[in-house]
Amino acid sequence: MGKITKLLVITGEIESLDPTQTIYASEPWGFESEAVLAYEPESGGIPKIAIDLGLTYFLEVFIAQEIIADWKSTLKKQPTADEKCIRLIQYALNDA
DSSP: OOOOEEHHHHHHTGGGSOTTOEEEEOSSOOTTOEEEEEOOOTTOSOOHHHHHHTOEEEEEHHHHHHHHHHHHTTOSSOOOHHHHHHHHHHHHHHTO
């Protein structure tokens, strides 16, 4: 938890992540956005590490996992990390 990385890295590995965590990322969201995985504080809101880095809520991991699983079931091939990232950004912008 709390390791700064890129949104592309997190979304590319989404299936293997802890579903109880949340993704926070710098806007505008894109492949190179700084991002962290963190647990949402019990009191709600954004965790201190995300605030300190100027990151905003992106998606809860379990939601992102469901989106990717549902989407993959309609595809004839495995999506690339880039494609997963694009799909999750589109969902976060338009449907979350």
